[in-house]
Amino acid sequence: MKLFGRKENSTGEILAGGENAIANKEVEGLSQGQIVRRRFFHHRAAVIALASFASIILFVMTSLDVKMGPIRIPGWWKWTVEDIPDLRYKDCPGGTTGCPTLSLDPTSAAFGMGTHPFGQDDIGRDYFALVMNGARRSLMIMFVIGAVSGFIGVVVGSISGFYGKKIDSVLMRLVDFIQTVPTIIIAAVIGKAAGKVGPLYLALFLGVLGWTGLARLVRAQFLSLREMEFVDAARVAGASNLRITFKHILPNAVGQIIVVITLIMAGAILTETGLSYLGFGVVAPDVSLGLLISQYESSFTTRPWLFWWPGFFIISIALCVNFIGDGLRDAFDPRQRRRITKRDRLQAKLQIKAGE
Amino acid sequence: MRRIALAPLILFGSTFLVYNLAAYANDPLAELRLASDDGTRQQIIALTRDLNLDVPAPLRYFLWLKGVLGLFIGKFDLGSTRSATTVWEELSYAIPVSFRLVLAATVTALIIGLALGIISALRQYSRFDYAMTFLAFLLFSLPIFWVAVLLKEFMAIQFNNFLSEPNIPIKWMVIFSIFTGIFWGSLFGGERKRFWSVFGGAFATSFVILWAIDLTDWYLSPGLGIILIGFLSVGIAFGVTAISTGLSNLIAKKAALTMAGLAVVCYYPAQWIFNNFGSYFTIFILISLIVLTGLALSRIYSKIDRGPIARTAIITGILSGFLILVDRIMQSWDDYRATDAVNGRPVPTYGQRKDQLVTEDFWLNNLDIIMHLVLPTLALILISVAGWIRYTRGALLEVLNQDYIRTARAKGLNERVVITRHALRNTMLPLSSLFVGEFLGLIGGAVITERVFGWQGMGTLFIRGVNGGDLNLLMGVTLLFAVLTIFGNLLSDLVYSALDPRIRLGK
Numbered sequence: 001m002k003l004f005g006r007k008e009n010s011t012g013e014i015l016a017g018g019e020n021a022i023a024n025k026e027v028e029g030l031s032q033g034q035i036v037r038r039r040f041f042h043h044r045a046a047v048i049a050l051a052s053f054a055s056i057i058l059f060v061m062t063s064l065d066v067k068m069g070p071i072r073i074p075g076w077w078k079w080t081v082e083d084i085p086d087l088r089y090k091d092c093p094g095g096t097t098g099c100p101t102l103s104l105d106p107t108s109a110a111f112g113m114g115t116h117p118f119g120q121d122d123i124g125r126d127y128f129a130l131v132m133n134g135a136r137r138s139l140m141i142m143f144v145i146g147a148v149s150g151f152i153g154v155v156v157g158s159i160s161g162f163y164g165k166k167i168d169s170v171l172m173r174l175v176d177f178i179q180t181v182p183t184i185i186i187a188a189v190i191g192k193a194a195g196k197v198g199p200l201y202l203a204l205f206l207g208v209l210g211w212t213g214l215a216r217l218v219r220a221q222f223l224s225l226r227e228m229e230f231v232d233a234a235r236v237a238g239a240s241n242l243r244i245t246f247k248h249i250l251p252n253a254v255g256q257i258i259v260v261i262t263l264i265m266a267g268a269i270l271t272e273t274g275l276s277y278l279g280f281g282v283v284a285p286d287v288s289l290g291l292l293i294s295q296y297e298s299s300f301t302t303r304p305w306l307f308w309w310p311g312f313f314i315i316s317i318a319l320c321v322n323f324i325g326d327g328l329r330d331a332f333d334p335r336q337r338r339r340i341t342k343r344d345r346l347q348a349k350l351q352i353k354a355g356e
Numbered sequence: 357m358r359r360i361a362l363a364p365l366i367l368f369g370s371t372f373l374v375y376n377l378a379a380y381a382n383d384p385l386a387e388l389r390l391a392s393d394d395g396t397r398q399q400i401i402a403l404t405r406d407l408n409l410d411v412p413a414p415l416r417y418f419l420w421l422k423g424v425l426g427l428f429i430g431k432f433d434l435g436s437t438r439s440a441t442t443v444w445e446e447l448s449y450a451i452p453v454s455f456r457l458v459l460a461a462t463v464t465a466l467i468i469g470l471a472l473g474i475i476s477a478l479r480q481y482s483r484f485d486y487a488m489t490f491l492a493f494l495l496f497s498l499p500i501f502w503v504a505v506l507l508k509e510f511m512a513i514q515f516n517n518f519l520s521e522p523n524i525p526i527k528w529m530v531i532f533s534i535f536t537g538i539f540w541g542s543l544f545g546g547e548r549k550r551f552w553s554v555f556g557g558a559f560a561t562s563f564v565i566l567w568a569i570d571l572t573d574w575y576l577s578p579g580l581g582i583i584l585i586g587f588l589s590v591g592i593a594f595g596v597t598a599i600s601t602g603l604s605n606l607i608a609k610k611a612a613l614t615m616a617g618l619a620v621v622c623y624y625p626a627q628w629i630f631n632n633f634g635s636y637f638t639i640f641i642l643i644s645l646i647v648l649t650g651l652a653l654s655r656i657y658s659k660i661d662r663g664p665i666a667r668t669a670i671i672t673g674i675l676s677g678f679l680i681l682v683d684r685i686m687q688s689w690d691d692y693r694a695t696d697a698v699n700g701r702p703v704p705t706y707g708q709r710k711d712q713l714v715t716e717d718f719w720l721n722n723l724d725i726i727m728h729l730v731l732p733t734l735a736l737i738l739i740s741v742a743g744w745i746r747y748t749r750g751a752l753l754e755v756l757n758q759d760y761i762r763t764a765r766a767k768g769l770n771e772r773v774v775i776t777r778h779a780l781r782n783t784m785l786p787l788s789s790l791f792v793g794e795f796l797g798l799i800g801g802a803v804i805t806e807r808v809f810g811w812q813g814m815g816t817l818f819i820r821g822v823n824g825g826d827l828n829l830l831m832g833v834t835l836l837f838a839v840l841t842i843f844g845n846l847l848s849d850l851v852y853s854a855l856d857p858r859i860r861l862g863k
Contacts, residue, residue, distance in 0.1 A: 045490075173362065173366070176366055177366050177369050177370060180366050180367070180841050180842060181373075181374060181834060181837065182796060182797075182800055182837050182841065183800060184799075184800035184803055185818065185833070186373075186374060188818070188819075188822050189374055189377045189378045189381055189822060189830075190381075192378075192382065192822055266496065266497065270497075270499055270500075273501075274499060274500065274501060277501045277804065278803070278804065278807060279823070290499070293501065293502060293505075294501070297501075297505055300509055301509070301513075307502075307505065311499065311502045314499050314502070315494075315497050315498060315499075315502075318496070318497030318498075319494060319496075319497040322493045322496050322497055323493060326493070
């Protein structure tokens with residue numbers, strides 16, 4: 001058995017020129033944005049993830065009421081978190097109460113969502129409403145952390161990389177300083193303090209902690225980009241520092257920045273749920289996915305649905321964000337060529353033959 | 357050098373910050389204030405006196421700092437906890453517990469992740485590669501507490517139930533065998549025909565093994581036995597030789613096979629030694645013996661180029677010896693299950709040791725430690741292995757695209773040498789600097805894992821510190837983590853610059 005055997009392509013050698021031709025043809029006459037968009041939509045997993053993510057957000061956001069001050073947009077779901085309907089006990093397996101009514105079997109009479117698709121908790125609250133509410137909290141926290149970390153990271157990284165010298169070393173020591181204490185410690189302490197004032201503040205505080213990796217990356221990008229000839233050219237043409245930063249350097253770094261922000265967001269939802277699980281994040285009576293799992297952990301053997309559904313939503317959201325990030329990375333990476341599929345090979349082969 | 361000088365300053369800043377935040381977040385007397393009888397009033401006064409609560413937090417920090425700085429004059433003092441024990445006492449009990457967990461998880465995850473990542477990169481864009489990418493993303497997205505609860509339910513409770521009525525249904529045998537077949541088939545890759553032949557082989561093998569396990573009730577009194585160890589050792593000898601020197605090196609092959617033979621010959625003597633002198637020291641002596649034997653073999657068999665031969669023989673010897681060790685630990689399984697403390701439910705869900713298990717037996721004690729380690733370590737591995745798969749794959753692919761790899765291939769080196777000597781060594785450079793970061797990152801995961809599995813480690817102390825407003829306890833943990841982080845980062849930079857001559861520190 002060949003342990004180190006390299007996968008040989010029978011057509012590999014003659015196609016060396018062909019592969020380049022395919023790759024070049026693909027980007028001919030397109031702008032940077034068009035190339036990126038095109039590459040992203042060629043990434044099947046990323047597109048599926050994007051579609052699922054969009055539908056999760058839509059599903060979660062429209063199911064319950066949205067309250068913004070005096071305005072109240074009603075959701076399509078009949079129960080709210082405050083309702084306490086009667087506990088279902090008929091036709092539940094093993095004498096449990098409040099089992100889920102969701103049925104995916106199209107032949108059965110109960111097909112569809114039913115009254116309590118995700119079941120009910122121990123006092124009868126509709127679990128679908130609870131999970132939707134929790135998912136909404138977790139999504140909100142995720143986006144706020146992403147935005148705050150992204151903003152601070154880009155600003156600090158740009159200043160540090162652009163000006164260099166004293167400012168750079170001071171800012172980088174600040175980064176070292178924040179990275180010294182493991183995130184969970186400082187996040188728990190802050191979460192404990194912020195839990196009193198609500199999830200929005202928790203998200204803001206966590207965002208203030210999460211930017212260090214991004215700042216380092218942006219700084220490195222700036223350090224290499226500011227030595228480029230086009231920056232010199234812009235400076236000679238009389239462009240101001242701000243203009244150089246926004247028009248010449250940032251657009252070149254935006255790909256990596258977006259990718260890192262997606263990674264921060266995927267990590268953020270896990271951090272938030274983890275903290276809530278430990279009791280340092282979102283606290284009752286507010287609802288979050290981590291808190292739900294923590295509350296119903298002990299009832300796993302009797303009522304497992306109380307455990308499965310929040311977990312399912314955490315994993316789906318994090319998985320989607322991760323895959324979107326992966327697709328973006330491939331799309332923005334200029335060195336990355338699209339994978340040459342069998343069909344491309346065949347076409348190129350035919351073209352070469354036709355050329356001969 | 358400048359970074360070492362800055363370290364105390366950074367430490368000072370971060371501890372100051374955490375101290376004041378924590379002091380703001382928690383009032384240690386909040387619960388006591390609710391009651392108003394005389395006893396609690398006494399308690400409040402006592403606590404205030406012991407913990408200097410009458411001093412405002414920013415100033416109290418300096419009292420704490422004074423105790424810490426006492427380190428340099430021999431009067432190290434981290435203060436006392438609310439329950440009147442000293443923080444140092446609690447820490448010295450908790451550190452080994454957490455360290456055991458995190459170290460076991462990091463090392464295992466590193467080995468598995470490296471192997472999967474390397475194969476994934478070598479078979480880029482194969483089925484295996486896609487499966488690994490998906491697996492890595494899935495693992496990235498799993499919340500650790502969720503995994504831990506699932507493991508507790510399915511690996512521990514269900515497995516214990518299974519042991520009381522051991523019977524593997526045919527359905528599960530088939531399903532498991534299909535998965536094994538797919539794994540090995542896509543691992544070796546290649547054309548469709550080869551995939552199916554490997555698949556068939558792996559499927560049949562795992563099915564037969566499961567069948568045999570079921571028939572002989574192997575999981576009730578497991579063990580490898582001398583025959584199985586013989587076969588496995590010969591397999592190891594071939595495998596190690598193939599990777600380490602290539603099978604064409606006949607002398608190395610001979611040395612490795614001799615080593616495997618010695619392992620079989622030494623099986624019964626080893627049993628006697630293990631039964632009578634079971635201790636870590638014995639194991640250490642035996643490992644040294646294996647190393648010496650390997651060196652001796654290379655001297656006997658060859659006059660030139662002894663290094664690779666000795667290396668092959670020693671690795672083979674250590675792996676075979678490890679099999680014998682595993683076999684010995686497995687032999688304790690039956691006794692372990694029968695003890696009163698275990699009572700037929702050997703996979704524990706709680707704690708780091710069984711307190712009721714009082715025994716002098718070296719093997720029983722170790723089996724107990726291992727059984728308690730299994731589930732929490734598995735949870736941590738699942739979380740961190742994804743990172744290693746991705747890093748390794750990325751780093752190796754990056755290296756494989758370099759010009760020197762093309763040069764190596766162009767000058768006619770075989771693929772084994774190109775991969776092991778030219779590519780892998782350069783892949784290890786960026787990975788070595790990640791190790792410390794991963795290790796420290798796992799501490800965060802360990803806090804949650806410890807809570808789920810009820811371990812009395814650093815994480816538990818930390819949660820107690822935050823929840824109970826036990827500032828000194830919290831600060832003890834924070835200080836330890838911060839020092840670990842700073843020195844870990846420093847160490848990783850030093851290691852990196854030592855391995856990579858292109859990087860120089862201290863500019």
